């Protein structure tokens with residue numbers, strides 16, 4: 062009976078949606094979520110915990126995160142005269158952008174396969190979402206993109222660079238053509254910047270409809286939840302109206318400021334992960350029947366032969382290894398899985414178990 066009431070009151074788009082599923086990972090070798098596998102040196106942890114003693118949790122946080130923003134601007138060398146908004150993870154920023162342009166006839170566009178949140182959040186807001194298929198090698202299909210832009214006149218285009226789950230970096234020249242072709246907003250999502258070390262930051266000044274999104278999650282602070290969106294103040298000030306006034310808590314602001322000051326060790330860990338990614342790629346490619354795609358992120362997409370991705374995924378779980386199964390998520394990802402680059406020991410364990418399964 063209560064369901065009748067719920068279904069009358071809740072929006073159809075929400076009733077139809079599924080909750081975002083996060084697999085229980087306790088006790089697993091966890092290679093499913095692009096986390097940094099390394100912890101913090103004891104010395105850093107001690108300093109951090111002392112730094113947190115400054116927090117006055119009886120007071121509301123600095124609503125504008127002024128100190129943190131100026132530290133981020135310096136650390137990531139963002140151009141001085143752009144504006145910035147911080148989110149509780151970049152997921153929240155995607156949500157804020159979509160809320161701001163949630164009006165009739167606005168279309169959201171992204172190449173696909175790509176980061177699923179662009180589509181999921183659009184759908185929940187009943188915004189029309191157009192996914193433009195990538196080429197078979199996961200490069201951008203420029204002519205299809207330009208054609209779709211011409212036809213749909215998207216209000217916003219999301220481009221993940223490097224792309225998740227494919228790991229490649231779309232050509233800058235193609236993106237410039239897309240930027241020039243659209244009259245809408247373009248959000249370049251550089252969540253994996255630390256691993257690709259390539260940025261479209263130079264576009265911020267040239268093209269006022271380009272915004273750049275980053276996150277600290279993949280660099281090593283997934284638990285902190287801090288996303289950043291940079292660009293022209295005309296855009297950012299509108300989004301800022303939708304941001305809940307205290308979305309970044311005091312502990313998060315202090316922790317992020319602290320870690321920015323000590324960012325060197327995280328950058329070293331990222332360098333380590335980049336090296337291990339190459340080893341993992343070579344080893345994966347050597348398993349007979351496995352096709353792996355070169356990645357500039359901290360994960361690798363690969364396709365398995367028999368017994369197929371669903372079976373491989375389940376058998377890896379039985380062997381205590383958790384990765385991401387992408388089979389069924391998009392037609393071009395048939396029998397594909399995605400593995401996050403872990404520690405050398407974790408990568409070795411994963412490769413051994415995968416070989417056993419594929420060679421059985």
Ligand SMILES: *Cc1c(COP(=O)(O)O)cnc(C)c1O
Pocket residue numbers: 095149150151152153176221224225250252275276277278283286287288
């Ligand atoms: C992981 C990821 C994000 C979300 O990161 P959070 O800041 O943790 O919310 C955004 N974009 C892409 C492409 C990602 O892969």
